[in-house]
Amino acid sequence: MSDPKKKKKRSQKEINLENLEAGIRIIRDHTLFGTLSYRIQYIKSPFLGKGSYCCVDSQERIYVNEKEYLPPRGWAYAIAHCILHPAFGHFDAEHMPGFDMIQPDGTKIRKVECIPELWNMACDIYVTKFLYDIKFSSPIHANPLAHFPSGLNEEIKIYQYLLENDPVSRKNIYSTASLGKMDMVGLERPVTYDKSKNEYNGFAAAFAYELARSVSKAVSSAGGHTILDPGASTHAMTAAKWFVDHYPLLGGLAAHFKIMEDYRYCQRNEIQIAAIDVSMGELYVNPTMHFSTEEWKFILAHEYLHAGLQHHSRCQGRDPYLWNVACDFVINGWLHDMQIGSMPADGLLYDESLNGLSAETVYDMIVRDMKKYTKLNTFRGYGKGDMIGSRRAKSSNTSSMDLDEFCRSVLQQGLTYQEEHNRGFIPAGLIEEIRALSMPSIPWDVELANWFQVYFVPLEKYRTYARPSRRQASTPAIPRPRYQTHDIPTDSRTFGVVVDTSGSMSTKQIGMALGSIASYSAAHDVPFARVVFCDAAAYDAGYLSPEDIAGRIQVKGRGGTILQPGISLLENAPDFPKDGPILIITDGQIENKVTITHEHAWLLPKGGYGLPFRSKAPVFRFTE
DSSP states (O other): OOOSSSSOOHHHHHHHHHHHHHHHHHHHHHHTTHHHHOOEEEOOOOTOHHHHHEEEETTTTEEEEETTTTHHHHHHHHHHHHHHHHHHHBGGGSOOOOOEOHHHHHSSEEEEEEOOOHHHHHHHHHHHHHHHHTTTTTSSSSOOHHHTTTTTOHHHHHEEEEHHHHOOTTTOOOOOOSSTOSSEEESSSOOOOOGGGGGGOOOHHHHHHHHHHHHHHHHHHHHHHOOOOOTSHHHHHHHHHHHHHHHHHHHHHHHHHHOOOOOHHHHHHTHHHHHHHHTTEEEEOTTSSSOOOHHHHHHHHHHHHHHTTTTTTTTTSSOHHHHHHHHHHHHHHHHHHHSOOOSTTOOOOOOOOGTTHHHHHHHHHTTHHHHHHHOOOSSSSTTOBBBBBOOOOOOOSSSOOOHHHHHHHHHHHHHHHHHHTTTTTTHHHHHHHHHHHHSSOOHHHHHHHHHHHHHHOOOOOOEEEEEEOOGGGOOOTTTOOEEEEOOGGGSSEEEEEEOOSTTSHHHHHHHHHHHHHHHHHTTOOEEEEEEEEEESEEEEEEEEEHHHTTTOOOOOOOOOOOOOHHHHHHOHHHHHHHTTTTTEEOOOSSOOOOOHHHHHHEEEEESSSOEEEEEEEEEEOOOO
């Protein structure tokens, strides 16, 4: 029998993997590399051959060879080496050599194109020297100062030195790949940035920020001082102060929300530019983004409007990201018209054709073309919404008002002040939304009742002695009247109901809608309704009383969704009034075109899909 206390011998593969994971932990705990490592993707790569530890590409992806052995501190050194290549911009075309060679006498020789292998070697030497200078971990390479002059303190100078000293026979001994191999993947296709569109190397900017922060922390610690708030005089803080001092519409919101310029938080929560958390009263901005004060005004105004217009709570069951995209299109259109700040090139969703539409309307358009809108770049980043929520709740200084009510209140007050003092143009759509938020919303069932009221006015009762009251039996000498309604033909007080019974409609949704219809039918003296169930085919349930509609009918169908056959059946029925209104219950996942000649209205679940076409008829959203 084997001894249970005897430890199982680990394989070399297991040891290598443990050392690799330990090396990654060292990187993540390091002051300089820790934050950068959260942007890095670690990929186990089968294409790395024997003797290769790791390599990196321009997308900050590090390919590691778990088959190779290195101690944890050796892995930390190799990974840091790879991180520094994109951090120093070694993949950027603007940093790579392409220059005219000059002889000592000043004679100009031919223009030299960059040799990828030689540039990789120059960058490896520079990175190795940097890691020796900061005394990071356990080097796996020799110090370059033992083989190269000390004055080679730039990559371009190292490259020129290597070029002039005929390095053809020299192997690159400073690579983290195998001897003589490149550890920068895709270097033959350098990255270019269009500065006119504010494009730049965000990873390099993040590294510069962390390097400056680390040096400041070290110097301050050595001198016994504390680091000042890095956001005290930034462009974002200046922009926020401008709203408080000069723009009443958003000044109250700007005063309430705290600007958080925490790069580490932005990295952990994948915030590329900015995001807002209404529940915490915090607006997060990425301090490594190179935006001007005018561009930050636009970005902050965008986030303030998200909060003030209650976009986070108006989602109402919709897809959060797509709802965020719809709100972004609407807000950016308003800010463009208001000329607040300057539109940034990054994270901007703007479409002139959507001007004048509400966020709900834009959302209904988006859900009809999901593939096009699934991965757009918001101010938070690709495929992410910039309205974020926190599990913690922040205590508010707004007495008994909650945060949502406070945001509504200050936005309404700002609008009033702005209009009274003529402080700038505000689009009509934005004014309507702000005023609508200050008014209590009308419940969907009240809206449906009003629709019934238009077509079916409650019958007026009158007193008659035509038939004796039952109470008269006890006092036959005293005549008493009874109340009754005027005799009106039944077919003049009826309406049609087309129910989408496809598989996408839940039984609860259908029951909620039918129950409301039944209650309002009874309240408005509607004796019967013509009900048609519809999925791939139409099923005529005939005329039903409110009691039968309320729950004693059997739903038929549950197949696909085509409403036109059911509507046509109802409109062409000889016993259905030519002017009878039709109420259509569906979830919106129907055909792209429906022809209806009768007066009609739509009843859809709140927060679900919209209609795949524009309709002039009323659309009611019911809640389950």
